[in-house]
Amino acid sequence: MPVGALAVALMPGGHALVRTRRRPCAPLFAFVLLLAALLAGGCATPSARLLAQPSAGLPSRVELADTPFFPDDSHFCGPAALATSLSAAGLPTRPADLVDHVFLPGREGSLQIEMLAGARRSGAVATLIPGTLEALLREVAAGHPVIVLQNLGLSWAPSWHYAVAVGYDLDAGEILLRSGPMKRQVLGLRTFEHTWKRSAHWAFVTLPPGRLPLSVTEADASDALIAFERSAPPRSAALAYRSGLQRWPHSYALEMGLGNALHAAGDLPGAEAAFGRAADTHDQAAAHNNRARVLLELGRPAQARQAAERGLAVAGPLRATLLDTLRAIDTAMPAH
Incomplete structure (x- = not known):
């Protein structure tokens, strides 16, 4: 499973604020x-x-x-x-x-x-x-x-x-x-x-990306940055996520978003570091899985297996995803 697809599926989207209204901006x-x-x-x-x-x-x-x-x-x-x-x-x-x-x-x-x-x-x-x-x-x-x-x-x-x-x-x-x-x-x-x-x-x-409102809550900032990532160039999205992490350094959603954006930008070491921080801080299956996938892309299958096994231990509904990742790692590892 691609790194990006997994992270996006696990993250909340922006607010659905559609409301029916009549004739906005009437000059009365x-x-x-x-x-x-x-x-x-x-x-x-x-x-x-x-x-x-x-x-x-x-x-x-x-x-x-x-x-x-x-x-x-x-x-x-x-x-x-x-x-x-x-x-x-x-x-x-x-x-x-x-x-x-x-x-x-x-x-x-x-x-x-x-x-x-x-x-x-x-x-x-x-x-x-x-x-x-x-x-x-x-x-x-x-x-x-x-x-x-x-x-x-x-x-x-x-x-x-x-x-x-x-x-x-x-x-x-x-x-x-x-x-x-x-x-x-x-x-x-x-x-x-x-x-x-x-x-x-x-x-x-x-x-602009890199700045956030003074009064924004962590939840609204996370929603805004995740929504921004969907249409922004990956490097702009990464800059935006970093601004959020400066204010909320332990945010799981923002760290995963940063890993997602860096992966899309082709910065595999940066993505691995972001997913690693999310995995070590929050011990979530998605973070372990994404870290394993990036480690595999970096040509480090032994470390990828360790990350995937940590994820499997807390997999819950992502068990099948972690098993797929382990199979991909086993296929890539040299035979002994």
Whole structure:
């Protein structure tokens, strides 16, 4: 069994976030935001708590003024927001370059899964961030524009819209957005929070391989990097996995992903080392098997047999796979 095929089969994929929505990016800003403001009034919201007691280390005011702007007053807010984020990350992109990939004419908008996939096809690691206002503001403070999904209408009459958070002012209680036709939309944090809540606080950051959002969890980073690997050049995927391992050095999924990417790039010693670390740290059958396969490719059948036998001892449902690997090793070993 090829090394890559086994590792991919054992790793979780990205989030399946397809949701049906009606007419995203409808330009009904003034009316729906007034409704949102009225509905948000009087509630003890996370924004109210954050404004009352700002988190340590969070600057009171940030604006990423150099963030590109692609005005849109149609249904193309998805491509416009994604082009904004990609260009800010050093991957110059125009909305027109993305329309065919992320815009669904039948739905007159872009679904979340297409937005994430479109970013990855453009060479970026697209990573979901925690759905909290503090995480969003910390990303902006770190210099990362954040793509957010809002419902500018009501739960029973949705008007879905993608915007890009590029700044905030805690003293004024405001957030700054690249939003539709507005280069610098100033929105009250409580009103923004209400429109964002209806998407389950969905937000993501795009960055070049080698960088990750400040607030990302290990699980979301693993999902993002595994999904990135599927469409990225192997060396870019390896760079991305290494950035994850710098933050979570004992991650089994990331170490296996690094081995996968290095194997695909033709770096057999590097792949063997990565699978070896995963095997020694986690004692998982897949890691032992992949290490054995790479050792066999390196012309080291005796060491490959040792690795495969260690895997067979913990094989569980991979017993047949390990037995196949042992047969391949026996075939390759010289007769005595």
